Amino acid sequence: MAQSTHTPEVSKYGQPAPIARLFGWFMIAALGAFLINNVLIVAYEMPTAMGFLSDGFSLNGMVTPAIYLIAFIIAAYYVLTNPDNALRYDAAKLHRFNTFVVRAMFWSVFFVGLADAIVAFMRVENIFVAWLGEEQARAFGRSAFVAPYVHMPMIALGIVVAMFTRTLGFTWLALLIVAAELLIVLSRFIFSYEQAFMGDLVRYWYAALFLFASAYTLYEEGHVRVDLIYAGLNNRKKGSVNAIGTVLCGLTTAWVILIVGMAGKTSMINAPIRTFEVSQAGFAGMYIKYQMAVFIGLFAITMLIQFVSYYFDAVADRRDEPGRREISPVSH
Structure with a gap:
């Protein structure tokens, strides 16, 4: 890191x-x-x-x-x-936009995760039937109802909150995952209570943490690099290597994910979204499986944008332009 x-x-x-x-x-x-x-x-x-x-x-x-x-x-x-x-100006502009997108996604998965977990709990325990009656309770059992009327408002709220905050939320999301895991342990071994939606919430947040943090990790040079040769290069040669690697490996990989994942209605990203696909747990689980397919697309999108920003910085390094960011490893 x-x-x-x-x-x-x-x-x-x-x-x-x-x-x-x-x-x-x-x-x-x-x-x-x-x-x-x-x-x-x-x-x-x-x-x-x-x-x-x-x-x-x-x-x-x-x-x-x-x-x-x-x-x-x-x-x-x-x-x-x-x-x-300047190349670095364009790079910074793209990075700022990407940072906002990632921040909005963090707040969205936070609100959606909490809201859907509450809905799933009330659905499993038949609370909706007591409060709203059979007909309305059945509506909360359909993903075609939950997605537009529960998830979408939470996503909109997440975007609004992202406009007024500056934290990316990765640390908090990691803490939420630990808290959700702890809740499973306590409820299972102390209260003998466990439902499928509890595990779904952990997987949902963990997928978001892994995929959404990748673009910012690239910005901070945090991805694993075999740099036996790279470490000994000067800044100009490092810029050349980074620019070529970005085009041949980074951008290519992002485009492959997007093209394959969105290749028609039956593709791995589009198909779950069209049907608001849910997990095999069904009624007892959270209705967020389709969003985890979206995460794959968002991962490729944010990585592609960040790779373009990285490419601009790399070319600027190759041209020995001023303003280079100095990155140093975290001390242990």
Whole structure:
């Protein structure tokens, strides 16, 4: 694990780097277009990117490539109209956006986890029947009701809270996992009470901790690196290695996850979302399995954005530009 020991002020202006900046912002544009098209293809049955060929250049078939074209034009316009923006400035901008996304996801899984666990407890113990009657109680047994009327408001609340906080929440999420595990132990061995939703909550939060923290770990140089050769390189050569590795390994891996995971309605990410899939525990468990599929996509999205930021910093290191962040390992 690593921590940032010194974060210098990042100047907005620096040496022009049009090729590197175009490449990076085209990656972001392609990501945005890909996600928009995925929604259109899955929810509204629009043709895929190559559908305009099989559809004989129909209007519907042109929507997908048009979205990509518009996204690339916007990215090119931003780069060409701001030619003096420093690479590190763009890197910092992307990192700040990514930090907000991760912060919003933390608060969302916190609120959703608590709310769904309470709903599951009340469902298992038939509290809804006593309070709301049979018909309304049955509604809380359907994932198609719980997802939009319980989960979505909690996610919206998480986004709002993220706008007014600065903590990423990884430490607190780890503490919540320990607390949830402790609750299972106490309830099982002291009160002889255990339900499936209790284990679901631990898995839900643990998956969020592992997948959401990866992008920030990359920013802090905390991922494992075999650096027998790398450690002896100077900053410029390290920048070259990081830039090449980001393109060949990092961005490629993120895109593979997104393309395979969102390859149509029956793909591993899209299919659970469309049906609000629940675990095998069913009625006794939490209705959050579909969100754990979403976590995979969010992992790839945040990693891709952070890899572009990392690429900008790496190219800046290769060009020996000022403002380099110094990272040192945490002392034990």
